[in-house]
Amino acid sequence: MSTSSATSLVQLSHVTKSFEDGRDVVTDINIDIAQGSFVSLVGPSGCGKSTLLRMLAGLLQPTKGDILWLGSDHARPADLGFVFQDATLLPWASVSENVYLPLKLKEITREAAEPDIDAALERVGLGDAAAKLPHELSGGMAMRVSIARALVTEPPVLLMDEPFAALDELSREKLDDDLLTLWRELGWTVIFVTHSVYESVYLSERILVMGTDGDAAGKPGRIVADLPIDAPYPRGLAFRQCQSYFGHCRTVSSALRGETS
C-alpha cells in the first residue's frame, strides 16, 4: 500500500481468519487506514466484511497476520465505537441510560456523565427523547441512539457494520448526511461496512471492495479493489446527482462483479 505510515491509524498485513472448520473466511488482507479518513468496505454478503470489522474491533483474533494500531504498543485503542446493523439497545433502559452504558461500564458516575450524555444526544438530534424507551422509537431514532452511544466516549475510531441497512431510503439518506457532518466535526476515523454501492460512494473517501475468487460459496474473501473517491466534502444532494458520482458507482459495481477496470 502506498499510504505513508506517518498518518496511518491501523495497518493490516497478511491478515487471514479461519474458523474452527479450518476454512478461510478472509485471506491475506493488506490494508493501511489513514487517521481521520472515511473508508467503506463493500462486498457481497458472506465475503467476510463483518469478520474483518470484528477483527479490527478486537472481538476476533486473526489466525495469521498482524493488525498494528498507531501508538506505542500497537494495541487497539481503548475507546472504540461500534455500531451494529440493529441498534442493539438495552430494551429495559431509557435512551439516556443506553447512551450512558459505555461510561457506566467505566465506572463513571451518572452525574459526571450527564453533560457527555446530553451532548451526544444533542449531536444525533435526540435532545428531547432522553426519557423514551427503545420500543417507543422508530428504526431511525433507535439507530441514532446507537450512534450517540458509540460517540459518548469520544473514540478516535468508529466501526460500523451495515448500520443503516434496515432503514427506509429516506431515513437512511438523512442518517448518511448526519454521519458525514459528525465525522467532519469530530475528526474520527470511520470504517463503514455496507453492501450498497451508492451509499459507499456517497460517504467515503476510499472504498475497499471485497470479493471472493469465483462465484462458489465458501471461498475466502479478500480485497479485490481499493478505489479513492476524490469528490470534495461537504457532499449533498448535488453530489448524488452529478456525473462523477455515477461514474464512481459504475467503477465500484464493476469491481464488485470482478471486472478489471
Added chain:
Amino acid sequence: MTSGRIKRIALPHLVGLAFFLIWEVAVQFYEVPQFLLPAPSRILEALADNFASLMSALWVTLRITVLAFALAVVGGVALAVVFSQSRTVETALFPFAVILQVTPVVAIAPLVLIWVGFDNVNLALLILAWIVAFFPILSNTTLGLRSVDHHLMELFTLYGASRWQRLWSLQLPASLPHILGGMKISGGLALIGAVVAEFVAGSGSGTGLAWRIIEAGNRLQVPTMFAALLLLSALGIAIFFSLSVLEHIVLSRWHESAIDREK
C-alpha cells in the same frame, strides 16, 4: 374499562357461578348423600364451623409454600448464575439437578424424613417442597442467561465490562422474563410440593391443609374435606395471581409480552 376487559373478567365468574348453582340444585334435587358429594352450601357451612382450625392449617401450608418458593428462587437463580460463569460446572452438575427433578417427590419423602428426623417434619416438608419448586427456576434462568442477544454481549466485551458488570447490567435484566416465567410455574409447584409432602410425611408442629383433608376423610367429614380443598385452590390462585401481577409490574415498561400496544 373496555368491553373486552369486562368480558374477560366477568365470563369466567359467570361460568363459575353457574357451575356452583347447578351443583347445588342437582345435589338437592337428587338427594345425593353428603359423604359422597356435599352441596356448596354445606361446604361453606363446614368452612364456617371449622374456620379457626382451617385457617391455622392454611397458615401452616402457606408458610411452608412461601418459604420453599423463596428459597427456590434464590437457589435457582444463584445456581444458574454459577452455571453461566462456568460451562464445566454446568456440565458437571446439571444432570443431578435433572435427577432431583424427575424423581417423584412422593418417593423421596420417606428418605428425607428419616434424614432430618421425625421430630423435624417441618424441615422435611420445606425440603420436599423446595425440591419440586427449584427446577423450573434453575432451568428457566439458565436458558435466560444463555439467550442474551449476542451483539449486546459483544458490546459489553468491547467496552471491557467485567463479569460482574456483564451479569448485573445485562444478563440478569435480560433474563427477567424467563425468571418470572419460571417463578409462575414454581409458585404453583411449591404448593403442590408442600401438600404432597404433608400427605406422605405427615404434619409437623402445626397441622397443614393436607393433613386436615386426611383427617376429615378418615372421619368421613366430606364437607370439611371440600372446605380444605377450596382453601387450597384459593391459595393456588392467589399465588399465581400475585406472581402475574409482579410479572406485569416488572416487565410492563419494556418487554414485548407485557407492553400494552394499541390494537
